[in-house]
Amino acid sequence: MEKKNYIDYIVEETKKILAIASPSGYTKEVAEYVLGEYRALGYEPKLTVKGGVLVALGGKNKEDAVMLEAHIDTLGAIVTEIKSNGRLKVSPIGGMNANNAEAENCRVATRFSGTFEGTCQLSNASVHVNGDYSDTKRSWDEMEIVLDEKADSREETEKLGIMAGDFVCFDPRTTVTKTGYIKSRFLDDKLSVGILLGYAKYLKEENITTERMVYQHITVYEEVGHGGAASIPEGVTEVISVDMGCVGDGLSCKETQVSICAKDSRGPYNYDVVTGLIKAAKDNDLDFAVDVYPYYGSDADVALTAGYDVRHGLIGAGVYASHGYERSHKDGVKNTFELLRAYLG
Template identity: 80%
Template sequence: MSKDYVDYMVEETRKILAIDSPSGYTREVADYVMEEYKKLGYEPQLTVKGGILVAIGGRDKENAVQLEAHIDTLGAMVAEIKSNGRLRVTAVGGMNANNAEAENCKVITRFNGNYEGTLQLINASIHVNDEYDGIKRSYDSVEVILDENVKTKKDTEKLGIMTGDFVCFDPRTTVTKSGYIKSRFLDDKLSVGILLGYAKYLKEENVTPERMIYQHITVFEEVGHGGAASIPEGVTEVISVDMGCVGEGLACDETQVSICAKDSHGPYHYDVVSGLIKAAKENNIDFAVDVYPHYGSDADVALTAGYDVRHGLIGAGVYASHGYERSHVDGVKNTFELLKAYLG
């Protein structure tokens, strides 16, 4: 049974990853996810900010749980059309320029369609640029080269490109025969796929959890305020389902579900973390508990916004965060199983 749901979650993740959605440009992907909830038999609501809020069932509405994942991603925005027709860009969220270098991208104009291009180091030909190796990569040392015959600022302006247009990077999604899921923006579209899978499981298996469960798909997490609103009355616990960190000094790998005990904002609620660990142990779920050194979640933001709730953070292990990321179908499965075990 779990394999069928995992296959669904991976396939939905693929579909969501294929829809560009840097923070601030998320309506198309939100529309897709809204329709998927409706197909599952739910009644999602679009929040004023553009996120999705949906009740997926449960008995106790006075002690409800809200699960949060985000569909907004990293990206860039046109900051200047240069005299040679190329584009200076500014980051949307935390993608490092050295990680985005040489990636294909799209420029989304407001009124004149989309144009393809590549983010490249300025003077990117290594046979010409004597300083190539020593140049510090930043958004001042890279530029978007359009796949259009433009040579001047006026040429580019004639295409309808202007300052403030979004730049979306190619996710390059692939799933290997061995079960590894590789793509940009698994943070956090993989978790959105998992939440859809959990909602599908409750509906199809006719499961009614003890506590009412809401799912909130946020759209401004990467810029810091995704979870700052839209928590219904009666919610006493918020759990972010986001990527689990994988790296040196941490225990989690891509095949596990990570339970975060503390991130850069501070400890998660002791009872929530303990309950998640207990559920994982009692159900033989492959998990790790970690402390994330550079991390903030939608659950953190909910507390910062003043909500009086307990908070937690889990997620499938993801390596190379904010770069070309990698997870595994077993990490998806273990995250799904932990939601089932903890929430019922």
């Protein structure tokens, strides 16, 4: 199979994964999908106790193994209160920002009564009625979920089966342009899950055995800070997070590149790992950037915080407008995929 077809596969899998709602804490359905896809590729994945997916891809040296991590959990919200007018007050899950959640379509997933459609709006959202519309600070205290149901009181909403603790899942609005741009909420980090599936497919179909044992861990609590804190197999000496590469002012990365992170808000990544990634990118003429992320933490950081004695690194396709309506490019996907191929052998 030509390499470009792996990129096509990655993009298609990413679209499928993006279509399955999965805010942190509500990831069972998407984890089951990813399990099934690994099985279809010929692997034997396991569901971790926390609900993540762990799979061994094979490799010769099991005493110096490397684990690749990406996360399928996303931002979202959770119901905290049913208001007297039947609308819902919510609390964010992860870094979901009220400013860019406004006017977004969403689903409320109840525990026993199915799902209900709605929209996240500013309270009193009609400009022709609310004289303070423009001056109101967009915070979660000022936002509400307006249900697409004839429920205009607390009692009517309760009769639907909606209650505090129900998850609110936002519409990803996924699209891939003719020019190769991938636009969606939650490319962080479902795009990287697609890339890891593509790498697993490549190893299997090309019948490649890497020099080092390679594991993949698809985590489910990264957005709330403890995704990579468990489930690292014995023999793993290196953990690489494959997460979104930051694009923005002060950074050199573009959406068409693979980003190699030298340092994030928790500190520098392992010198030898970063150097090895840069060398692999240079030796293979990949389009890459090395950056320092000012406001960022990864599953690899969390692994060290949890006490694992491992080296760590972070790479990812460039993603603009992180934690909002994000954008990447197929070239960024290709460069990230090729860096994994080059670095792991």
